[in-house]
Amino acid sequence: MALKAFSSSLLFFSIAKPASTQDVPFSPCPLLGPRFPVPTKLATSPIFQSGLHNLTQVLDDYVTNLNGTFGPISSSTSFSITLFSTEETNSSQPFLYEYHHTAPGTLGTPKADANSVYEIGDLTTLFTTWLFLIEAGEHHWTDPVSRWVPELVDSAQNKGSGFAVDWDAVTLGDLAGHLGGIGWYAPSDNSSDIASLLGDLTYKNDTDVSPCASREGICDRTEFLAYFGSRDAIFTPGSTPIFSNAAFIILAYALESIAGQPYATLLERSILRPLNLTQTSYLPSTVEAPFNGLASTPHDLTTALTHLLRSTLLPHPTTRRWLKPTSHTSNLVNAVGRPWEIYSLSATPISPVIPVYQVRGNAGVSASHTGLVPDYGAGFVILATDATAGSPDLNAHADILASGIVPVLERTAIAQAAAAFAGTYVSASRENTTLVVALAGDGSPGLSVLKFLSGGRDVRAGYAALNGIAPDDLSFRLYPSDAGRRGVREVFRASFQDSAALGDAGTPTCETWRGVNRLQVGGRGLDEFVFGMEGGVAVDVVVPAFGAGRLERKRGV
Numbered sequence: 177m178a179l180k181a182f183s184s185s186l187l188f189f190s191i192a193k194p195a196s197t198q199d200v201p202f203s204p205c206p207l208l209g210p211r212f213p214v215p216t217k218l219a220t221s222p223i224f225q226s227g228l229h230n231l232t233q234v235l236d237d238y239v240t241n242l243n244g245t246f247g248p249i250s251s252s253t254s255f256s257i258t259l260f261s262t263e264e265t266n267s268s269q270p271f272l273y274e275y276h277h278t279a280p281g282t283l284g285t286p287k288a289d290a291n292s293v294y295e296i297g298d299l300t301t302l303f304t305t306w307l308f309l310i311e312a313g314e315h316h317w318t319d320p321v322s323r324w325v326p327e328l329v330d331s332a333q334n335k336g337s338g339f340a341v342d343w344d345a346v347t348l349g350d351l352a353g354h355l356g357g358i359g360w361y362a363p364s365d366n367s368s369d370i371a372s373l374l375g376d377l378t379y380k381n382d383t384d385v386s387p388c389a390s391r392e393g394i395c396d397r398t399e400f401l402a403y404f405g406s407r408d409a410i411f412t413p414g415s416t417p418i419f420s421n422a423a424f425i426i427l428a429y430a431l432e433s434i435a436g437q438p439y440a441t442l443l444e445r446s447i448l449r450p451l452n453l454t455q456t457s458y459l460p461s462t463v464e465a466p467f468n469g470l471a472s473t474p475h476d477l478t479t480a481l482t483h484l485l486r487s488t489l490l491p492h493p494t495t496r497r498w499l500k501p502t503s504h505t506s507n508l509v510n511a512v513g514r515p516w517e518i519y520s521l522s523a524t525p526i527s528p529v530i531p532v533y534q535v536r537g538n539a540g541v542s543a544s545h546t547g548l549v550p551d552y553g554a555g556f557v558i559l560a561t562d563a564t565a566g567s568p569d570l571n572a573h574a575d576i577l578a579s580g581i582v583p584v585l586e587r588t589a590i591a592q593a594a595a596a597f598a599g600t601y602v603s604a605s606r607e608n609t610t611l612v613v614a615l616a617g618d619g620s621p622g623l624s625v626l627k628f629l630s631g632g633r634d635v636r637a638g639y640a641a642l643n644g645i646a647p648d649d650l651s652f653r654l655y656p657s658d659a660g661r662r663g664v665r666e667v668f669r670a671s672f673q674d675s676a677a678l679g680d681a682g683t684p685t686c687e688t689w690r691g692v693n694r695l696q697v698g699g700r701g702l703d704e705f706v707f708g709m710e711g712g713v714a715v716d717v718v719v720p721a722f723g724a725g726r727l728e729r730k731r732g733v
């Protein structure tokens with residue numbers, strides 16, 4: 177569901193070795209994260225702009241033909257698509273790109289544009305989680321639900337069944353991360369509809385006991401907690417991801433207890449006002465509002481997500497931890513976080529993974545789909561509405577975006593890395609001291625160290641020997657670390673792989689993360705390469721653990 181794997185002849189083409197020595201081709205194993213420095217100046221990058229031009233073409237064709245590579249789309253769906261980047265650009269902020277389509281025949285409906293208001297449905301869970309991190313903080317993730325919403329415990333005790341949710345064992349982090357093992361709050365289920373389809377129903381009809389059991393009743397906090405607290409557990413907490421809208425309702429109640437203010441006040445003071453989201457409104461008409469109660473526009477949602485990814489409202493380490501999975505799913509490419517649905521894009525099963533942190537939602541006739549791609553400091557928003565066919569299916573739209581933009585972002589990053597780093601670096605003070613760094617040219621990750629001499633000695637062969645690898649089989653690649661300073665002093669970490677090693681029974685493991693900083697001299701890693709930058713390009717390199725000193729980049733090589 178959503179975001180099919182993309183492929184591109186340029187991307188991650190594996191460096192095949194003769195089949196006799198191994199069962200799967202060698203594949204570089206980069207560290208998780210950007211394989212090249214995050215691309216910059218997208219608004220003026222020719223490759224990226226060409227990619228956007230092509231994307232527009234594909235979208236134009238799609239809305240004309242109502243079909244294409246990713247399957248049909250509905251003729252009655254109006255939608256808005258935006259792309260954004262965390263980098264400050266002087267293009268029309270907050271967008272890097274926008275595309276709006278108004279379904280024909282929707283007379284009287286205003287044209288879809290950046291200021292069109294959409295109900296964003298479940299995307300509200302992202303705001304609820306973000307607000308929790310700002311107002312309570314991640315140190316509250318391990319708190320039991322019972323500490324902040326004790327009424328649930330009373331409800332569960334009144335139930336007297338052995339299968340009641342153990343609210344002391346469910347944590348607030350479990351609620352946000354789909355791991356609470358609790359079910360849906362689904363008052364919209366029309367008992368008479370179900371009864372007419374399935375015949376006699378044996379479950380208790382509690383319409384008479386709680387106004388929360390049907391949409392007709394006004395269900396308040398006390399009633400909701402009494403009604404929902406006595407539910408059966410679906411799984412034990414921490415077992416397996418299952419989606420629960422109730423988790424976000426309860427998380428919001430916990431947040432109100434921790435912060436001592438109503439949800440709407442907190443949202444206004446900590447997100448909407450600081451980011452000037454004047455087109456975003458909270459519609460607290462039901463207890464479900466922290467799950468689905470926001471309406472917003474492409475402009476505001478794009479602004480919000482740009483600031484989320486830029487970590488404007490949170491400490492950077494908090495955001496970095498937030499953009500990580502909390503659980504697998506049963507599918508290799510899907511994981512979950514708080515409240516992310518994480519899709520692992522890759523060209524082949526052994527290619528490096530590009531995680532996309534998504535949230536999707538439906539509300540009435542609207543649908544929404546957003547994604548953040550931290551590897552590129554970029555993201556997208558898709559908002560749609562379909563008054564005729566009902567809540568639109570946005571899978572095709574998301575696939576068009578991912579397949580159109582991700583390979584182009586990767587190519588932009590590669591081209592920029594080549595211009596900024598590839599070349600020959602020589603020591604001015606030490607004879608025959610040279611480092612040659614190149615990009616493989618096949619889209620494979622990282623900068624390759626092709627040659628490294630110090631005073632005439634073949635240091636590259638030395639690195640091979642230290643790692644127990646024959647020099648000709650050494651894959652010596654540098655991957656960017658974010659521990660340096662962008663544009664000033666950019667740090668890379670080397671990884672050493674044996675390109676002749678046998679794959680592990682056809683499913684090679686990727687373990688270079690275990691070797692980072694392992695080879696040291698006096699506590700300093702021999703894998704640390706520090707590039708001095710000027711005007712966006714490297715001018716020199718130092719391996720601090722190593723006596724070779726500063727190597728200057730040769731111009732025009």
Ligand SMILES: *[C@@H]1O[C@H](CO)[C@@H](O)[C@H](O)[C@H]1NC(C)=O
Pocket residue numbers: 223224226227230584
């Ligand atoms: C855009 O499409 C043209 C024509 O198909 C192609 O030559 C070009 O490489 C594409 N641009 C990008 C960035 O993929």
Ligand SMILES: *[C@@H]1O[C@H](CO)[C@@H](O)[C@H](O)[C@H]1NC(C)=O
Pocket residue numbers: 243244245246247248
């Ligand atoms: C939609 O397009 C795809 C790919 O171009 C094609 O395989 C499929 O048959 C088309 N479906 C319809 C209903 O036209």
Ligand SMILES: *[C@@H]1O[C@H](CO)[C@@H](O)[C@H](O)[C@H]1NC(C)=O
Pocket residue numbers: 264265266
């Ligand atoms: C944006 O424009 C301002 C004023 O012209 C300039 O000072 C700034 O450097 C520009 N920023 C970028 C990222 O190009």
Ligand SMILES: *[C@@H]1O[C@H](CO)[C@@H](O)[C@H](O)[C@H]1NC(C)=O
Pocket residue numbers: 366367368369372391
């Ligand atoms: C529930 O179903 C009945 C029978 O189909 C229908 O008459 C009624 O309008 C439905 N109620 C709601 C709230 O959808």
Ligand SMILES: *[C@@H]1O[C@H](CO)[C@@H](O)[C@H](O)[C@H]1NC(C)=O
Pocket residue numbers: 367368371381382383384
């Ligand atoms: C459930 O209870 C309500 C109120 O007592 C009643 O009106 C309704 O018909 C019952 N529904 C079913 C499916 O038994």
Ligand SMILES: *[C@@H]1O[C@H](CO)[C@@H](O)[C@H](O)[C@H]1NC(C)=O
Pocket residue numbers: 452454
């Ligand atoms: C806030 O947003 C409104 C409407 O989008 C705009 O008119 C106003 O200038 C913005 N204010 C600031 C301080 O950015």
Ligand SMILES: *[C@@H]1O[C@H](CO)[C@@H](O)[C@H](O)[C@H]1NC(C)=O
Pocket residue numbers: 607608631632633
């Ligand atoms: C440097 O390389 C040149 C050419 O290969 C060689 O003649 C010279 O002896 C080398 N000097 C040192 C110090 O290794």
